[in-house]
Amino acid sequence: MVVNTIHWFRKGLRLHDNAALRDSIRGSDSLRCIYILDPWFAGSSNVGINRWRFLLQCLEDLDASLRKLNSRLFVIRGQPTDVFPRLFKEWQINRLSYEHDSEPFGKERDAAIQKLASEAGVSSWIIELNGGQPPLTYKRFQALINHMEAVELPAETITAEVIKTCVTPISDDHDDKYGVPSLEELGFETEGLTTAVWPGGETEALMRLERHLERKAWVANFERPRMNANSLLASPTGLSPYLRFGCLSCRLFYFKLTDLYKKVKKNSTPPLSLYGQLLWREFFYTTATNNPCFDKMDGNPVCVQIPWDRNPEALAKWARAGQLRQEGWIHHLARHAVACFLTRGDLWISWEEGMKVFEELLLDADWSVNAGSWMWLSCSSFFQQFFHCYCPVGFGRRTDPNGDYIRRYLPILRAYPAKYIYDPWNAPEDIQKAAKCIIGLHYPKPMVNHAEASRINIERMKQIYQQLSCYRGLGLLATVPVNPNNGTNGSSQVPVGSVEDTSVQDVPPRAERTQSTQKRRHEDALNEGSSKSWRQSK
Amino acid sequence: MKRSLEPSEQQDGGGTSGTVKKKSLKKSQKLRRDKHSEEEGGLHWERLPQEILLHIFQYLPLLDRAYASQVCRGWNQAFHMPELWRCFEFELNQPASSYLKATHPELIKQIIKRHSNHLQYVSFKVDSSRESAEAACDILSQLVNCSLKTLGLISTARPSFMELPKSHFISALTVVFVNSKSLSSLKIDDTPVDDPSLKVLVANNSDTLKLLKMSSCPHVSPAGILCVADQCHGLRELALNYHLLSDELLIALSSEKHVHLEHLRIDVVSENPGQQFHTIKKSSWDAMVRHSPKFNLVMYFFLYEDEFGPFFRDEIPVTHLYFGRSVSKDVLGRVGLTCPRLVELVVCANGLRPLDEELIRIAQRCTQLSAIGLGECEVSCSAFVEFVKMCGDRLTQLSIMEEVLVPDHRYGLDDIHWEVSKHLGRVWFPDMMPTW
Numbered sequence: 001m002v003v004n005t006i007h008w009f010r011k012g013l014r015l016h017d018n019a020a021l022r023d024s025i026r027g028s029d030s031l032r033c034i035y036i037l038d039p040w041f042a043g044s045s046n047v048g049i050n051r052w053r054f055l056l057q058c059l060e061d062l063d064a065s066l067r068k069l070n071s072r073l074f075v076i077r078g079q080p081t082d083v084f085p086r087l088f089k090e091w092q093i094n095r096l097s098y099e100h101d102s103e104p105f106g107k108e109r110d111a112a113i114q115k116l117a118s119e120a121g122v123s124s125w126i127i128e129l130n131g132g133q134p135p136l137t138y139k140r141f142q143a144l145i146n147h148m149e150a151v152e153l154p155a156e157t158i159t160a161e162v163i164k165t166c167v168t169p170i171s172d173d174h175d176d177k178y179g180v181p182s183l184e185e186l187g188f189e190t191e192g193l194t195t196a197v198w199p200g201g202e203t204e205a206l207m208r209l210e211r212h213l214e215r216k217a218w219v220a221n222f223e224r225p226r227m228n229a230n231s232l233l234a235s236p237t238g239l240s241p242y243l244r245f246g247c248l249s250c251r252l253f254y255f256k257l258t259d260l261y262k263k264v265k266k267n268s269t270p271p272l273s274l275y276g277q278l279l280w281r282e283f284f285y286t287t288a289t290n291n292p293c294f295d296k297m298d299g300n301p302v303c304v305q306i307p308w309d310r311n312p313e314a315l316a317k318w319a320r321a322g323q324l325r326q327e328g329w330i331h332h333l334a335r336h337a338v339a340c341f342l343t344r345g346d347l348w349i350s351w352e353e354g355m356k357v358f359e360e361l362l363l364d365a366d367w368s369v370n371a372g373s374w375m376w377l378s379c380s381s382f383f384q385q386f387f388h389c390y391c392p393v394g395f396g397r398r399t400d401p402n403g404d405y406i407r408r409y410l411p412i413l414r415a416y417p418a419k420y421i422y423d424p425w426n427a428p429e430d431i432q433k434a435a436k437c438i439i440g441l442h443y444p445k446p447m448v449n450h451a452e453a454s455r456i457n458i459e460r461m462k463q464i465y466q467q468l469s470c471y472r473g474l475g476l477l478a479t480v481p482v483n484p485n486n487g488t489n490g491s492s493q494v495p496v497g498s499v500e501d502t503s504v505q506d507v508p509p510r511a512e513r514t515q516s517t518q519k520r521r522h523e524d525a526l527n528e529g530s531s532k533s534w535r536q537s538k
Numbered sequence: 539m540k541r542s543l544e545p546s547e548q549q550d551g552g553g554t555s556g557t558v559k560k561k562s563l564k565k566s567q568k569l570r571r572d573k574h575s576e577e578e579g580g581l582h583w584e585r586l587p588q589e590i591l592l593h594i595f596q597y598l599p600l601l602d603r604a605y606a607s608q609v610c611r612g613w614n615q616a617f618h619m620p621e622l623w624r625c626f627e628f629e630l631n632q633p634a635s636s637y638l639k640a641t642h643p644e645l646i647k648q649i650i651k652r653h654s655n656h657l658q659y660v661s662f663k664v665d666s667s668r669e670s671a672e673a674a675c676d677i678l679s680q681l682v683n684c685s686l687k688t689l690g691l692i693s694t695a696r697p698s699f700m701e702l703p704k705s706h707f708i709s710a711l712t713v714v715f716v717n718s719k720s721l722s723s724l725k726i727d728d729t730p731v732d733d734p735s736l737k738v739l740v741a742n743n744s745d746t747l748k749l750l751k752m753s754s755c756p757h758v759s760p761a762g763i764l765c766v767a768d769q770c771h772g773l774r775e776l777a778l779n780y781h782l783l784s785d786e787l788l789i790a791l792s793s794e795k796h797v798h799l800e801h802l803r804i805d806v807v808s809e810n811p812g813q814q815f816h817t818i819k820k821s822s823w824d825a826m827v828r829h830s831p832k833f834n835l836v837m838y839f840f841l842y843e844d845e846f847g848p849f850f851r852d853e854i855p856v857t858h859l860y861f862g863r864s865v866s867k868d869v870l871g872r873v874g875l876t877c878p879r880l881v882e883l884v885v886c887a888n889g890l891r892p893l894d895e896e897l898i899r900i901a902q903r904c905t906q907l908s909a910i911g912l913g914e915c916e917v918s919c920s921a922f923v924e925f926v927k928m929c930g931d932r933l934t935q936l937s938i939m940e941e942v943l944v945p946d947h948r949y950g951l952d953d954i955h956w957e958v959s960k961h962l963g964r965v966w967f968p969d970m971m972p973t974w
Contacts (some may be wrong), residue, residue: 081827142967273951273952280973284972297637307663309695310637311635350637369972376971385911387911387913388886391886394914398914450806451862452807454862455754455807455838458695460694474882475935476858476860476882477882478909494634
């Protein structure tokens with residue numbers, strides 16, 4: 001029987017460590033790699049131009065890599081539920097493969113597609129993992145990780161050898177029918193668009209990975225890099241957008257970090273904190289996977305109901321952040337400061353609003369990580385202490401005393417001396433005149449009096465948490481409940497999670513795990529979901 | 539209650555056919571009803587005693603109670619029993635300024651009409667809109683028949699009471715002051731309350747007032763609050779801003795006639811950079827401690843770094859200390875020297891110089907310290923371990939941001955939590971922030 005395969009690219013936009021693709025090639029006579037894109041969606045969705053450009057560059061890169069293997073990428077315009085029946089028929093497909101998407105909407109969409117596929121007699125090849133009860137605190141998550149099996153090695157890269165005799169029928173008009181669209185075709189205005197600070201694609205990702213690992217000194221001492229003015233600028237070795245789009249495999253990153261650490265530290269066990277960036281992603285994916293309301297406050301079982309203010313004017317002012325809009329990225333500490341300012345620190349605006357702005361502009365904001373981080377930073381979940389507020393002025397002063405970051409992204413303040421660049425509204429009149437920027441005229445006055453706002457907001461947070469924890473004492477720290485199963489008193493606000501249960505069932509949706517102290521028996525593997533299981537439907 | 543039928547009843551006959559029919563009709567009805575009761579074990583929902591209904595209703599949230607009240611007359615009566623209307627929280631929100639639902643205006647009308655004289659413990663939660671604050675005042679002005687014990691005015695976002703014309707607010711509030719005469723607990727933070735209205739409060743409620751929270755009430759003067767302290771000898775809890783604190787106030791609160799003060803909360807807030815603050819004499823604090831040896835002094839500071847001049851020069855009996863902005867190393871050093879009663883210390887931010895010495899000194903001299911929180915600060919790992927060792931397991935709350943700890947030759951970031959856990963006697967990790 002002739003086997004004609006479609007591999008559907010969604011997030012794993014790469015040829016290295018793509019187990020779903022590699023496995024579905026075996027025994028296939030023809031292979032077509034597709035990406036489904038709805039051009040109308042481009043215009044209406046909350047996705048900014050930087051993100052679209054990044055995606056298109058990823059697709060171009062995939063296409064280029066596939067060309068070297070005598071294949072091509074097929075970009076199909078439309079919606080998956082419309083597109084697939086047509087393709088199944090036209091190309092006589094009997095095998096469909098894709099990498100599992102654990103986010104709630106992904107799961108819903110894929111369930112629909114699987115149904116379509118089985119109706120058309122197409123077998124689906126998906127790598128899937130069993131779910132469980134997600135751990136609700138990061139510390140608990142780390143404890144779980146320590147007890148899990150070792151991570152599997154990355155799947156071999158798709159090369160000519162892997163492809164062997166599998167062909168891709170390419171028509172002469174492939175570029176017209178299935179070529180990667182340009183930004184203009186999607187309806188974007190590209191005049192005045194600066195060069196991408198973060199070029200998309202697997203090739204770029206792998207290059208950056210090598211450069212990232214070259215910073216041996218950092219890994220060797222494993223010091224957290226001290227924040228300075230330079231850290232705030234986009235790094236040429238930064239990887240977060242590539243992880244998000246799947247141009248870089250988490251597994252590959254994990255193994256390369258581990259190898260390097262072992263080489264430099266002579267075979268000692270790497271600490272969990274080495275994989276911080278990866279673990280945080282997994283943590284948020286895990287907590288979000290069964291919660292379609294994860295990105296909202298209302299109806300979200302893990303989110304504290306906080307009486308945020310509706311203030312569109314202040315929100316609009318906040319959203320004009322320079323670097324974020326221009327480049328699609330800001331340093332994570334800057335994100336903390338900015339998120340804190342919008343929510344519990346100063347403006348008391350809902351984290352959902354901030355999340356939407358990040359979703360539009362940030363290259364590395366995936367659904368789970370974005371929503372989860374916003375909830376974390378606004379102290380809406382995960383039992384975080386709320387006493388530490390990033391003072392917008394103080395934070396800047398401590399990190400970048402000379403104010404270079406401000407000068408770069410807010411050029412109107414360029415001429416201010418370092419002493420006043422973080423609070424230009426406090427500068428005496430003659431200084432403002434000399435800097436040719438009068439506050440209130442050329443640059444707006446501050447939105448809030450930070451001291452007053454802090455005072456009010458800390459009181460609000462305290463009130464809310466006291467209700468949650470039923471704590472009636474005077475301490476500030478004790479108002480935050482530590483144990484998720486503690487102090488509920490019938491309140492429906494406290495997140496419920498059976499965190500204290502034997503957590504062998506808890507598994508992160510992707511197969512990212514670290515060194516374990518115990519090995520599981522094979523028979524238990526399927527129940528615990530600690531191994532992958534193939535699902536092949538008829 | 540089961541009612542079994544005697545066979546004789548059934549067989550009872552006699553009389554005309556008509557009456558027999560009637561009798562048998564009645565009997566059959568009774569039969570049906572009794573059969574019902576037999577089947578259900580004799581339960582009559584409609585005959586549940588009011589006391590039991592009340593007890594059950596008290597467990598139900600308001601909406602469920604309201605549904606229950608629609609079932610039958612008996613349950614409707616139970617719904618309106620006075621005991622169920624002693625406590626009420628009015629939630630006043632506008633869709634344009636809040637995501638939360640508001641108490642239904644019809645319900646508010648009903649309460650004022652039928653239950654205002656039952657209300658005893660009342661609070662108002664308002665959002666940041668002026669309309670909500672106005673609605674609250676409107677309700678307050680109608681609570682003429684109320685004898686409130688507790689009143690709380692709570693702004694859940696921006697302080698909208700401050701946007702009202704002062705006279706409007708005052709007149710609404712004084713309705714309650716004058717009519718209640720037995721106010722025990724009053725929370726009026728962030729409101730335009732003033733000295734004259736405090737006088738009215740005192741004139742009517744001086745015997746019963748136990749708790750008064752009025753942080754950030756800019757129209758009150760030190761004289762105004764002194765009047766309260768002088769007359770309300772039962773005052774146990776007081777919260778106010780530093781500009782209202784005076785030596786006279788502390789002396790008044792320590793007079794013989796006064797009960798022991800349990801809790802004094804003071805917010806020190808900077809209105810403008812470079813603001814000057816007055817000092818309180820050590821002797822005034824000493825008098826307080828002599829009079830109320832167990833009292834808790836909670837101080838929240840929201841100052842610029844260079845405004846701390848007058849503070850922490852003399853010994854001060856503060857128990858809970860929060861620095862909501864950046865505080866200098868120097869001031870934290872002084873805290874160690876002047877705060878022997880310190881129980882909790884929380885620091886939002888400090889700077890990039892390690893607080894090693896200052897922490898050690900606090901561990902040595904603040905022997906009651908059981909809770910500490912550090913935000914944007916720096917402490918070397920060794921000093922931190924030393925600190926924890928000295929405090930031992932009296933530290934029930936230890937909340938340190940991961941970024942605070944600076945690795946040194948003795949400890950790295952990955953082994954410090956074991957060291958600390960050892961000395962604390964429980965598993966401990968620093969607080970983390972997600973790295974994207």
